[in-house]
Amino acid sequence: MIQLNHIGEALVCELINNSDEVRSFLKEVLALSFDEFIAVPEIRLDPCSDLIFDGVHKVDICILDVHSKTCFPIEAKLGLDRLAQKTFDDRFLHPCKTSHSGSRVSGSMISVIERQLPEQCDGHDLSVTYEGHRYLLTKEWALISRKQVHSKWEVNGFPSVSSKCCHLVFEDVARKYGNSNDFNMLVSKLLNVDFYRKWVESA
Structure with a gap:
């Protein structure tokens, strides 16, 4: 069975991109100054100084201001297990190190966003590139987490994240x-998979 955390990043982006109400809510809660923005899931980080990030270092949900070329990052933890405070801190909040003979950043994405980075990144911006444009x-x-976890x-x-972090509740x-029908239709559209072709005809 498909779980929320299997499609969470893409779903949250669809909620944002398809609803003025959601966009207004986020602008208020996150104190966004962006007038025109889009939400894009899972964009990999650009290199930092002479260090590169590995494939797991993707911003879950990028709120991209198309005018200022700024990215407000949202990390999604939409499961229900192993997210108690101490467990969360142990899993996601250790300072980053380097790996691959000092050429790559090693550590959790949350530690990266919290700027717990190797000293080579000191004074350097973090950025992502989308459709040929660099966003800082x-x-x-x-x-963003589930109501039960929150x-x-x-x-x-x-x-133990910094004061730079704002907590969002997925259910909010x-x-x-919209209502349950609106939500279910959006999820169905997102999952638009021909299971017969995938599982039967391809056999």
Whole structure:
């Protein structure tokens, strides 16, 4: 069965790109100054100084300001397991190191966005490239999680991220999109897979 965390990044981008209500909500909650923006999932980071990032270093959800060429990054943690504060910190908040004989950045994407980077990156911007244009990442970012996870954080403590992080609840964003029919139609459109052709005809 398909789970939310299998399609979460693409789904959140579709919610943003197809709803003025969602866009207005995010502008307010994230204090975005962007007038015209698009949401694009999973764009790989550009090199930082003489270091390159590996294939896992992709911004989950890029809010791209098409005028200022700025990217507001959103990281998505849409599962329900292994996200308690201590576990989260242990998994995602260790400072980055280098690997491959000092040529690559090694570490979690959240540590990268939190600027816990190797010293070679000091003073250098982080950026992504989309359709030939370079977008600089803001130091402000957001972490989107499920309501169940967020509620536990409210009781037991949030992950030890910096004040640059704004917490979003997936269900709050989804409800701004519309009713259950609207949401289900969007998911069906996103999943637009011919399972017969994929599983039967190809056999």
